[in-house]
Amino acid sequence: MTSPKVVVIGGGAAGLIAAGRAAECGARVILVEKNQALGAKLILSGKGRCNITNGEEDIDRFLSFYGKKGKFLYSVFSRFGPRETLLFFEKRGLRTVMERGKRIFPEKGGSEKVINCLIDYLKEGRVEIYRSREALNLEFRNGRAKRFILRGQEVEGDAFIICTGGKSFPKTGSSGDGYRFAQRAGHTIITPKPALCPVKLRDKWPLPARGLNLKNVSLSLFLDGVKISERFGELLLTHFGISGPIAMDMSREIDDACSGGSAELYLDLKPALSLEILSARIGRDFEKYAGSAFRESLKDLLPRGIISSVLEKSAIPAEKRVSDISSEERNSLARLLKAMPLVPSGLLGFDWSIVTSGGVSLKEIEPATMKSKLAENLFFAGEILDIDGPTGGFNLQMCWSTGYMAGESAAGIFALPEESGRRSNDDLQAKNPV
Ligand SMILES: Cc1cc2nc3c(=O)[nH]c(=O)nc-3n(C[C@H](O)[C@H](O)[C@H](O)COP(=O)(O)OP(=O)(O)OC[C@H]3O[C@@H](n4cnc5c(N)ncnc54)[C@H](O)[C@@H]3O)c2cc1C
Incomplete structure (x- = not known):
């Protein structure tokens, strides 16, 4: 045979x-x-x-x-x-x-x-x-x-x-x-x-930070105001949106959410710190940089590449003297760093999907x-x-x-x-x- x-x-x-x-x-x-x-x-x-x-x-x-x-x-x-x-x-x-x-x-x-x-x-x-x-x-x-x-x-x-x-x-x-x-x-x-695909965003604020690989951040996905997913790890900001392991791993859910209702993403730049601890940490930096412009006070807390993007989203003017910043403004900055809003518009497609x-x-x-x-x-x-x-x-x-x-x-x-x-x-x- x-x-x-x-x-x-x-x-x-x-x-x-x-x-x-x-x-x-x-x-x-x-x-x-x-x-x-x-x-x-x-x-x-x-x-x-x-x-x-x-x-x-x-x-x-x-x-x-x-x-x-x-x-x-x-x-x-x-x-x-x-x-x-x-x-x-x-x-x-x-x-x-x-x-x-x-x-x-x-x-x-x-x-x-x-x-x-x-x-x-x-x-x-x-x-x-x-x-x-x-x-x-x-x-x-x-x-x-x-x-x-x-x-x-x-x-x-x-x-x-x-x-x-x-x-x-x-x-x-x-x-x-x-x-x-x-x-x-x-x-x-x-x-x-x-699947495992880079995600396109409607937002333009991350653009100055394109190419920046953020480590130890978390990304949360909300559908119609309800949180449906969260990932912790590395995220890459790009000219079209976001990539890197946590964006890719969440991409299928993001794609489904985009076609299923109103999808929003929130990027937590400091997931290891609670809102209160982060606010206190910012307070200490503000004391240190009391005589400087607001933009200067962020350099100990954040990677240099993302500071312009944070300034763009923050309600505090970049050149405002730190000693003139109110506690309410400081708290709103802490809230922003814990939840930078991003609006996904879909995935980059098969040409770039890993699977x-x-x-x-x-x-x-x-x-x-x-x-x-x-x-x-x-x-x-x-x-x-x-x-x-x-x-x-x-x-x-x-x-x-x-x-x-x-x-x-x-x-x-x-x-x-x-x-x-x-x-x-x-x-x-x-x-x-x-
Ligand atoms: C950039 C990138 C990085 C990745 N990194 C990892 C990683 O590190 N770890 C991991 O686990 N996974 C990774 N993946 C996913 C993993 O590589 C794939 O899931 C896996 O290689 C798929 O293997 P496969 O044999 O099923 O298909 P493929 O590797 O796609 O092979 C299919 C083959 O069939 C051939 N073919 C198709 N149609 C025909 C036809 N009509 N006639 C003859 N031949 C044909 C194609 O030319 C191709 O060679 C990555 C994927 C990409 C794109």
Whole structure:
């Protein structure tokens, strides 16, 4: 009996590990990628450092970062979760370091090193790589995927794994083609939306501070006057609005709020201080700078880059002598620093979103194998699925886990006769857990 032929479409994080694992499990594998280079998005990940996973050890807590959909990943994480992912890379010579927020990065070599490990994995399994080859259409016969039509050729297979990513950062190749292939099999596509995306603002006051990275601030989102979300951490002020981890992590809620009513954001520049303590602190600075202009009195309290913006929002004239400032004015300054108002006007869009929310409905995918419930030899993995997480390594971990298990399951679609000499998936798992 010949080994099954597995065709993987998409050479990103999910497709690379899926192809490698299918080959490791004994399949003949063809990997189709429309770019010349593999891992075009991976190379950008974590600003080239590649935050491969997160060091959160409690699996339930890890899964909670994906929201309600996290439970879908329980099964694949039990087989190939963060721990197995780290062992996988370590085995290929990649040592890692854990940083703030339990983010795990390669110790040296960043994204390039990650891609090289995956390319080695493909070489080990003799995966045939079709580069610069765009998949155009998927054809079915009798409820089974039969062949992929590529630009200029066709490729038949026994099993197909679609790992074409979402719609974000389309310049890396992920332009949403996979949704069309999934729909050909009858799959439901949950409307793709930009997620982890910079936020546009109506306000002009942050403009003088563009480029400023604010650390240890908090951002609160209000919908129709009711607070619905809050994040603490780093925020970047830009020429169009806000970016950085807390803005990106909140972007989906901001987008929903913008279309659901009146959305407002409040930036707390001093979240560690209560209003009273902040007001007293300002009072001490005012004593120190009593003979100076108001603008001078802010330089001990605030980063230099944001002072012009605060002056613009404050009711106190910039040149007013500090000794002439009333206690009511001082309290209003404290209130402003605790809640700088921002009005969001939407997200910057797919061109700049780190991930896509939405995609192939999870209800139509078997969670243990990543197999389509609608076509028996079709599998999906990675960002094409309707699941995404916050920044911190959660999105790549989802790709590693779903990709690995899709590869293993696609290779195992035929029952193997004992005498075939090919290792079963259980054997492989027992002998070679990563
Ligand atoms: C700037 C940036 C930084 C990021 N940093 C991190 C990070 O540090 N940590 C983290 O966890 N996540 C990060 N992410 C998110 C993470 O990189 C992605 O979620 C992940 O790479 C998606 O992998 P994927 O394999 O599902 O899809 P992709 O990486 O998008 O790969 C899909 C591949 O399919 C190919 N393809 C598409 N259509 C076709 C077709 N018709 N024919 C042939 N090939 C096709 C594409 O060319 C592409 O190579 C970042 C994302 C971005 C944009």
